[in-house]
Amino acid sequence: MKPIIGVTGNAMALSRPADVDNFLINYSPRHYTLAVERAGGIPVLLPLTETNQAEAYIKMVDGLLLTGGQDISPHLYGEEPRAVIGEVSPQRDSAEIALIEAAIKHNKPILGVCRGMQLLNVHFGGTLYQDLSENPDVTVQHVQKSLPTISTHSIETKENSRLYKAFGKNTLINSFHHQAIRDLGKNLTVTAYSKDKLIEGFESEEHNIVAVQWHPEITFDSNQDSLNLFNDLIKRASKA
Numbered sequence: 001m002k003p004i005i006g007v008t009g010n011a012m013a014l015s016r017p018a019d020v021d022n023f024l025i026n027y028s029p030r031h032y033t034l035a036v037e038r039a040g041g042i043p044v045l046l047p048l049t050e051t052n053q054a055e056a057y058i059k060m061v062d063g064l065l066l067t068g069g070q071d072i073s074p075h076l077y078g079e080e081p082r083a084v085i086g087e088v089s090p091q092r093d094s095a096e097i098a099l100i101e102a103a104i105k106h107n108k109p110i111l112g113v114c115r116g117m118q119l120l121n122v123h124f125g126g127t128l129y130q131d132l133s134e135n136p137d138v139t140v141q142h143v144q145k146s147l148p149t150i151s152t153h154s155i156e157t158k159e160n161s162r163l164y165k166a167f168g169k170n171t172l173i174n175s176f177h178h179q180a181i182r183d184l185g186k187n188l189t190v191t192a193y194s195k196d197k198l199i200e201g202f203e204s205e206e207h208n209i210v211a212v213q214w215h216p217e218i219t220f221d222s223n224q225d226s227l228n229l230f231n232d233l234i235k236r237a238s239k240a
């Protein structure tokens with residue numbers, strides 16, 4: 001039986017056709033489910049629910065994929081929003097934190113991507129830069145202007161980590177984040193840095209977590225290293 005991977009969903013209002021203006025739909029960028037399928041898993045979309053179904057959902061799946069999206073509500077790390085912050089979704093934050101807690105409780109592996117990585121960090125007590133402009137040391141372009149399929153900035157991974165096994169010591173990745181980790185959460189190990197020392201990936205062996213700041217789900221088709229990361233999730237989920 002192929003492992004079932006829960007893919008966190010988002011909600012948005014359809015603006016067309018005009019007669020269903022602001023019609024709310026559940027969605028998730030298709031890259032995530034395509035990457036899970038290619039790696040040999042069965043993706044299922046987890047809708048953003050009004051009530052906390054987290055434990056019930058986690059019992060149905062073998063692994064959890066936390067997808068990209070909105071900024072993390074700064075109240076979760078003790079700050080007021082500053083002018084530089086983007087759209088937040090407190091409802092999505094709390095729904096996904098409940099999924100994280102349930103996944104850890106039931107020992108189901110997690111892969112966090114972009115927002116997913118930031119939320120995991122905050123969940124473990126870490127903090128974020130609300131915008132990269134708040135970090136004077138940033139010199140690399142982290143919101144790339146090139147197509148998402150193009151890898152633009154380099155990272156260096158920690159030897160013998162899961163990211164090292166998937167991507168090797170040095171590689172190029174794509175980058176679409178205007179927020180970043182400021183203080184790392186407890187019990188997390190940084191396993192990838194950019195040249196300007198931003199945390200681009202971390203892992204927790206204890207909690208079966210791998211998280212990346214970039215978007216390997218967009219490049220898995222042309223980049224074997226990116227597919228390796230999803231293969232690793234499926235392998236971890238097979239043992240769950």
Ligand SMILES: [Mn+2]
Pocket residue numbers: 141142153174175176177194200213214
């Ligand atoms: Mn980056």
